[in-house]
Amino acid sequence: YGRTLQCRTGHAFIGEYYADFVRTETTDCPCGEHFQTRAHIIQECPLFEEHREILRTYDRDLSLQRLLGESDGIEALAEFIRRSDAFAK
Incomplete structure (x- = not known):
């Protein structure tokens, strides 16, 4: 969850x-x-479009407030990051 926290x-x-x-x-x-x-x-x-569906299953609008601040949103974000390799150097 390191990159999730960084995000x-x-x-x-x-x-x-x-x-x-x-x-x-x-x-x-x-x-x-x-x-x-x-x-x-x-x-x-x-x-990252092909992986964005992971986030949309939680929130169709891709609300940053929900994805970054609610526990289920954070789980979806972590899965998005894991599968897409987003936020990696």
């Missing part, structure tokens, strides 16, 4: 984190999006 706290290997803490790293998403955020990865990044 929930915003301290993950993504542009959003790099902008504040690791300025030598790019903030771009590999899909071409200018600024990579948790919301981008969870809700819209085409690189």
Whole structure:
């Protein structure tokens, strides 16, 4: 659950984190999006579309508040991260 916790706290290997803490790293998403955020990865990044159904089984709207803050949402998020390898360096 390490990457799940990193995602929930915003301290993950993504542009959003790099902008504040690791300025030598790019903030771009590999899909071409200018600024990579948790919301981008969870809700819209085409690189993770095939795994997003895991999240939609819990919340069709992909609400960050529910996915990051409710226990069943966190379980769905953990499974999404495990299967998709999201938030990995």
